[in-house]
Amino acid sequence: MPDVIVGKAADFADPGRKVVDISGTEIGVFRLGDEFYAYHNICPHLDGPACQGKILPLATEAVCEDKSSTGRIYSKTQTNIICPWHGFEFDIRTGRHPTDGNVRLRPVPVSVRDGDVYVNVPVRN
Template sequence: MTAIGKTAILVGKSEDIAELGRLVVDVGDRTIGIFRVQGRLYAYENTCPHQGGPVCQGKIMPKVREKIDADKKARGMVFDRSEMHIVCPWHGAEYVITTGVHAVAPDVRLTTIEVEERGGEIYVSA
């Protein structure tokens, strides 16, 4: 993993974030949410672009997609665990955790924070 370009701030230990878990921390005047998906960390400012809600404190859930059979008929909805989302608790806006991009509006995205894991500790950029 590459080193963080700005000042690195220690925010926790690796064991603080289980797979599909999160850690929400205050760093200066920002609140940051850090997520672990498929062993990798992703960090975002805890502000939803929709209306400023605490997005990183929302529900973590798999993408919901429509199940289509061989005849191209809808057969209900299913969870797709290959793409995990964070759902803003204020209005339900969904973002792909691994990209920070809104699930249906690709021009809307969370503000990414540099995050690094080394020596059993987690650092974010200041």
């Protein structure tokens, strides 16, 4: 399938996302800064609409030597998409789950040309 335009880069929030339907294939297109990423809107857990979840920084729990918590720490470098069905998280830059890199969203080629964002969806047979 040829590249399909999904919108103007400037119209995406940062961080932000748009979920599009291209000939029956749902694709989540994400913006982080000047970079764009795209994935099939199918969660590897139970096929939920992973790309439609909340966009949040990776959160980790800081634990003291006595095992008490000092609270959450929010990453300044990793932003995740959180599947709305059961909460699986995926790094928007890689599509991978933070603790199991084998669990990942299926990537879709995305490019920006002359201010427009394109995706290339493989033809289904």
